[in-house]
Amino acid sequence: MIPPVLPTYSRAPLHFVKGEGSWLIEEDGRRFLDMGAGIAVNALGHAHPALVAALTEQAGKVWHLSNLYEIPQQEALAAMLVDRSFADTVFFTNSGTEAMELAVKMARKYWYEKGQPERVEIISFEGAFHGRSSAAIAAAPTEKMVKGMGPLLPGFKVLPHGDWGLLKDAITETTAAVIIEPIQGEGGIRPLSDEDLKTIRAICDATGVLLILDEVQCGIGRTGRLFAHEWAGIAPDIMMVAKGIGGGFPLGAVLASEEAASGMTLGTHGSTYGGNPLGCAVGCAVIEIVSDPDFLDEVNRKAGLLRQKLEGLVAGHPEVFEAVRGQGFMIGLKCKVPCGEVVKAGFAQEIITVPAADNVLRLLPPLTLSEDEIAEAVTRLDAAATAVTAALAG
Numbered sequence: 001m002i003p004p005v006l007p008t009y010s011r012a013p014l015h016f017v018k019g020e021g022s023w024l025i026e027e028d029g030r031r032f033l034d035m036g037a038g039i040a041v042n043a044l045g046h047a048h049p050a051l052v053a054a055l056t057e058q059a060g061k062v063w064h065l066s067n068l069y070e071i072p073q074q075e076a077l078a079a080m081l082v083d084r085s086f087a088d089t090v091f092f093t094n095s096g097t098e099a100m101e102l103a104v105k106m107a108r109k110y111w112y113e114k115g116q117p118e119r120v121e122i123i124s125f126e127g128a129f130h131g132r133s134s135a136a137i138a139a140a141p142t143e144k145m146v147k148g149m150g151p152l153l154p155g156f157k158v159l160p161h162g163d164w165g166l167l168k169d170a171i172t173e174t175t176a177a178v179i180i181e182p183i184q185g186e187g188g189i190r191p192l193s194d195e196d197l198k199t200i201r202a203i204c205d206a207t208g209v210l211l212i213l214d215e216v217q218c219g220i221g222r223t224g225r226l227f228a229h230e231w232a233g234i235a236p237d238i239m240m241v242a243k244g245i246g247g248g249f250p251l252g253a254v255l256a257s258e259e260a261a262s263g264m265t266l267g268t269h270g271s272t273y274g275g276n277p278l279g280c281a282v283g284c285a286v287i288e289i290v291s292d293p294d295f296l297d298e299v300n301r302k303a304g305l306l307r308q309k310l311e312g313l314v315a316g317h318p319e320v321f322e323a324v325r326g327q328g329f330m331i332g333l334k335c336k337v338p339c340g341e342v343v344k345a346g347f348a349q350e351i352i353t354v355p356a357a358d359n360v361l362r363l364l365p366p367l368t369l370s371e372d373e374i375a376e377a378v379t380r381l382d383a384a385a386t387a388v389t390a391a392l393a394g
Ligand SMILES: *Cc1c(COP(=O)(O)O)cnc(C)c1O
Pocket: 094, 095, 096, 097, 098, 100, 129, 130, 131, 132, 181, 185, 186, 214, 215, 216, 217, 218, 242, 243
């Protein structure tokens, strides 16, 4: 019999009833160190006082206002994002997938208004993840996500990840945009180098196609900069963010240059909830904290410490782990055993990690993770790896 909740998720039998900073507390009282942060969502951990205050204060005033009216919290958050990024304008969504939908529409509308309506094709890359809508799965058509769900939306071309010569050749006069994650998240923490990003930007510049960066997972301080592309010294034309920007409140956004957004005129897009006062009040509190240079310095310092300890962990368990990769607090441990086994062994040690493709164990802790918690995380991962090794031998 089908359960009341549609059974599309593989869920661990854990019932968390409370969160405190980097910790999730199970019904039975066990305290789990949360190195997953809801897949990079709880950027400031659980129940951060500034976020609780922002949410409850707004909740006592007004929860929802239609976009038929001006929403001051939305204007404030948009102004903060514009002030701190390449962007000139922002549209708020409730999720990363919705941001993907708008990014695609915006790129196509741009060319339509430029008098080149044939430019509709979006180029994406293998291993990418952009969400679960029809457009998003057409851009990242893994078998698991598309089988039986056709016909796939036309207008997408998927290239191998990492061969920029192929990208150059694939761009034609029907190409609208290139979409890429600076660090693939679901794909297994596969980072682009600064050189890669510069090359992709140069190819887009030479051909005029728009560059869309999907920073839904790697943005909002995760890599030690507010946005991951800042490390490469380049800027996109359009960028999607979500996950961390709401710190746990459903919120996403599309950031764009004035030029790239020029087709999105009155009435061309909308959302009932997108940019509502509750989400934007929390978003303002998140950006206020995360964009502080001192906060980002701390993220970089602590991420360096974690990285160093993880290199030691990998060296100490060569039968379990192969390598560490990623940047900042977006880290992948490439596994030699099925990574799901390590995640499970982690649960027994009361530490939460997240599996990804390419047999990679993901660590996406709250950006507020402390030095003590870093040491604790590595101790627990060490115990988990020892248990996995013992099980292998047994
Ligand atoms: C999670 C994710 C999405 C989709 O976001 P949702 O909020 O789940 O719709 C898109 N792109 C990337 C890179 C993601 O990690």
